[in-house]
Amino acid sequence: MLTLFAAKNTVAFASHIALEETGLAYQINWISFADGDQLKPDYLALNPKGRVPALVTDDGVLTETPATLEYIAETSGQLMPDTAFDRAKVREMLSYCTSTFHVNHAHKMRGARWSDDVAAQATMQAKVPQTMAASCAYIEDQLTGDWVAGAYSIADIHVHTICRWLEGDGVDIADYPKLHAHFGRMQARAAVRRVSDAHG
Ligand SMILES: N[C@@H](CCC(=O)N[C@@H](CS)C(=O)NCC(=O)O)C(=O)O
16 A cells, blocks of 8 residues: 655645556545644654655655656556657656756745745746746647657656646646647546545
8 A cells, every 4th residue: 555645736746646547555644734744753754855745655755756656657557658768758757847847836935945035035936937938838849749758647647737836827828729738638537637626
């Protein structure tokens, strides 16, 4: 049995979708950011980074969304395309999502990670619509079919999870027709709807 430590509507949403899609046995342990659960000793013992997700497996704890997603894909034999090239394209997108797309978004609420200067934090925050729009334009350009790399995969799940934050980041996804259609395809999936309902 896997246990996913998740906070609602965070990037842990991606690992939650992957678990729900594959049918692996899992349970959710909700973390409340409002209560500061991610910084409490019990949770820090599990994930010293004080972030979600954390996925507890029989072999130990995994953190970082690309790692948790790839573990779920590999152990289930699902959510990865067939060819070496397409699998590398999936990893390319996971890497982009975690290192750039997500980090752009984090500059809105988490500027204190990078500067103690309140004015600098405000400057970072002001730039979020621009950097998130640039990420959308990049992904729009990458989308040549229904999915990021051949078949539906963990890369689609990661992209979708971050796209759910776009409205709050001041970006209209309708400005990116292929990404918008991808968003609709994701929302139409039963597993995504179930996870969406769970996150409220
Ligand atoms: N690179 C990590 C980032 C994880 C991360 O930053 N998660 C955020 C939620 S979206 C978090 O736990 N933030 C808590 C905090 O900053 O206190 C991943 O992709 O899993």
